[in-house]
Amino acid sequence: MRTLLLLHGPNLSQLGSRDPAQYGPDSLEEVVGTARQEAAANNAHLEHLQTEHEGVLLERLHAARADGTDAILINAGAWTHTSYALRDALELLQCPKVEVHLSNIHAREAFRATSVLAPVCHGSIVGFGIDGYALAVRAACALLDRRG
Numbered sequence: 470m471r472t473l474l475l476l477h478g479p480n481l482s483q484l485g486s487r488d489p490a491q492y493g494p495d496s497l498e499e500v501v502g503t504a505r506q507e508a509a510a511n512n513a514h515l516e517h518l519q520t521e522h523e524g525v526l527l528e529r530l531h532a533a534r535a536d537g538t539d540a541i542l543i544n545a546g547a548w549t550h551t552s553y554a555l556r557d558a559l560e561l562l563q564c565p566k567v568e569v570h571l572s573n574i575h576a577r578e579a580f581r582a583t584s585v586l587a588p589v590c591h592g593s594i595v596g597f598g599i600d601g602y603a604l605a606v607r608a609a610c611a612l613l614d615r616r617g
């Protein structure tokens with residue numbers, strides 16, 4: 470069975486009560502549940518980690534190089550726009566990598582329009598709210614199918 474690793478960065482623990490107009494009414498647990506359900510429908514197991522600490526995410530990405538992780542899904546929150554360290558860690562991974570954002574980062578403040586992670590991911594899914602997580606799981610599984 471395939472293992473998908475879903476990673477969440479800072480402030481995403483606050484989903485549900487954090488700016489629902491941008492991020493929707495669902496809690497992080499519900500968002501992860503949507504991803505898990507789609508993973509199960511695609512015969513995959515989904516592991517999840519959310520952290521407010523950048524180093525924790527970096528260490529998890531390093532471990533993913535050798536622990537059997539088949540694909541990465543990542544919503545790095547504000548680190549999306551600032552973290553060259555996360556960018557470099559993602560670049561080291563050869564597996565499918567899908568960036569996901571609840572909001573449309575291109576339709577908001579100028580600083581959100583740039584993702585320093587996008588160039589080292591296979592693709593990005595932005596602006597579809599919680600549904601974007603099911604789409605991201607499907608995109609990762611489709612990439613894995615194509616690899617055989």
Ligand code: DQA
Nearest residue numbers: 480544546547570571572581
């Ligand atoms: C976000 C967009 C980021 O700009 C923001 O800092 C977040 C959430 C999103 O899912 O839309 O924390 O990644």
